[in-house]
Amino acid sequence: MRLTGGVFSVALSVLNVAAAWNVTAEYAITPSSDGRFLRDANGLPFFWQADTAWLLFHRLNYTEAETYLSDRASKGFTVVLAVGFTQEGITSPNRNGDLPFVGKDVRQPNEPYWAYVDSIVELAKDKGIRICMVPAWGQYVHDSANNPGVLTASTAPTFGHFIGQRYPYLPKTLVADTNPWWENKTAVKADYTAGGVPPAYNVVDWSPVYDALASGIIAGERDAIANSTTWSPLLTIHPTNQWFSGGPLALASAFLGDRSWLTLDACQSGHADFPPNPPIPWWNARRGWEPVEQMYAAGAHDGTHARPVLDNEPHYENRYSNGNSAHPWWNASDVRTGSWQAVFSGAAGLTYGANAVMQFSITGLYASDGTGPGDYWLADLTLSGSDQMQWVQKAIRDRGDATYFQRVPAQDIIMGDAGVDDKRVTATRDSAGSWVMVYTPTGEPFAIDTTSLASCDDIQASWFDPLDGTYKTFEFVCHGVSEAVVTFTPPVEDGHVDWTLVLELSTSL
Template sequence: MPFPPASDALAKLSVDPSGRFLAQEDGRPYLWIGDTAWELFHRLTDDEAGFYLKTRAAQGFTLVQAVALSELGGPDTPNARGDLPFVAGDPLRPNEPYWAHIDAVVARANELGLRVGLLPTWGSYWQQRPEGKGFFDAVTAEAYGEWIGTRYREAGLAWILGGDRVPSCAAEIEIVERMACGLRRGDRGTHLMTFHTRGDDGSSAYFHDAPWLDFNCRQNGHAVGYPGRYEKTLADYRRLPAKPVIDGEPVYEEIPIDLDTAKPYANDTDIRRAAYWNLISGAFGHTYGHHSVWQMWEPGRGLEPVYAPRSSWREALFRPGATQIGHLRRLLASRAFLPLVPHPEMAEIPNLAAVPASSSGVVAYAPFGGPLRLRTGAIPIRRFRAWRFDPRTGETSYDGTFENVEREGGLLFPATEEDDWVLVLDDAAKGALPPGSMS
């Protein structure tokens, strides 16, 4: 069943005073369920972009991440309409037709209830190292930031600086800081801002204390070892002063693991493990990605494939992982889960458990299947109703009612299957509908 369009794509977001989540205007947590569409503005026509956005909105996504100056071509290669972003390659001379196309796509996304996680530029264009392109310097970065910030002041978006790169010298730090300063001046502080890094890294390592960095963004990247990189989401959650954290680039569905085309391709199981691991480790949302979709690759269009994509972006929109992210959204929306407070001591690694800030229940995840044993004595609930949620299908089964009393070793929930599964414990006195129900 498709999701109804969200009504809050243009509403202003803020960081909750707790530092744990992004808040809507009424104080409720904003549920960031993102998709990765780096080449959306550059490679797709208006009609193709509309098809992409309508599909992702129906699947339950709430945001798409896209780049104004894209990685694959950027300032030098025309978009699908034949337009370049700047006149004569000058970052201070925008070419209006190029930006009018982005205007239309952003507006269409907002109409469908999708925010845009907008990267002003890919990181290679502010890097000054030999492998960088040095397109921006500090002066042009600030001027461009102010210009694009002004242009999209009224749009429904969040700013994402960086672009798969990290600063390696004082000059690059200055460029990033100056672009952030320009954005703030241009959009008058309307939109939140973060920074997208290279793989196995995060914004907290470079800008955690920067006043412009509203929330931390990790790129846990395209490895599939657990817990491995995903423990770093919890580390960012625990960092002080507290700032919300999200994994803005986990492993993509159908990408060669470790970006090595000799290795297997990641599948929907890898997608689920990354998503649930991040959320139960305190992330305020999650971003999904598919290897063909981020680059909007399609055979027969003369596009150079990056790391051997297996299918066209149109086909890839309907891969299992995207559907399963919709199941995840239904699960989160059916309970006041967010923000989740991680309780790693409650479960046995590699299993995870967390409790909503309201202490209204427990959610636990077994990434490799098998039984879950939970120590719940510290939770102020007398009796639990237990539910098993299948993250592959979105189906729920009732598992009984249990007294929350101290037991040696904790509460045991047996399971023999090797597939991952989710356990939800509700307060039996509340009579909640099954997890995943959208009423």
């Protein structure tokens, strides 16, 4: 598809006919050979720096989408998360007035709607950004009360095939903000509030619908690339930050770890930093590294199930804690700290979100949902946290392609108390010993064991600034492996306290 004067031409709508534009094989990203990282079609490192833009296809016109994508490209974002069949609903038209389906039938995509999606996917591609396609929001499998939606085991394969054939090589998140294993959450909360002995709840395993959707996507992609029988897309689910007591944790692999189609593990550490309302547990947003560590460890037990891991929805910048205006909102420091900690704990990248941007609220057109102080997406577009995400990627990529796939979490090199929650000092290193990096969110002195470095000769030491991506070198004298534990004191300047220590052999530079 090509745009001319702001007007696009499209082919006639026929189910399972590929789009009028092509996503080439060079667009693909896949797990690395050890399953821990992501790589591009040439086998080179791919760092997942994602922005959250759930309603991009639905609420922005083409000019606005270009403004948005240009901003994110300028800040180093490599991925944008966007939903095809959005949470707005099956009867809600997009900005152009087009509905997603004909006659409310998810097996009959409405061509003008999806042609516009094509145009934005291609626009992102031209700017060096990959769309992570979310085919549908989770409510279309089931709602909070456990009622079935329009995506069923019988309709999901057809819709999945359409998505796969039309958008091959795009990474995909099957559904968003729900889990396969579900009870009636509405009743669980009401009964707990009422007190007494709760009844036994009907637990439904919706994973057959997930499997059907995944199978359809894979079949569609293979049809689009000349009936390949070997290609597998980068595919995951986007769990909630909550789970039911006694059930699997809210991690993609906890529910679906035995599925061959699950090629990426993901969690949502969420937006709340206080204990959950019983009896439904949730992740603590100030401990986003915790589910990352658990996913990473799960893959370590069996190499056949090692997958790249991501926190796919940490706290959004400019969102109230738990989305409630009675609580403070998350700022740049919060999201910056969480991103560094997640990546150093083993994540293959990071996901950022600005609250008004993820929903694309527009005054007088699309009201903000009230979960943050911002109510216009263009204002939140320039929040400082979005600019600071690129420096996490820079610190990792600056170590060079030769060591990129050798990076491992290194919490064991932290000596003494590493700190709790988002005050935790977090470390990563090159498994071959050419460098170590340690992120401190507090500015307080910390001690590390340096014996993982392959040599004590000519080590270059620096403090990397997470606010602007610059290095401040300092003199470091290594006295040999017998003097392994070294205490470092971060600089105090520039109005912030978080820094990343970098120690690397000069031979690796």
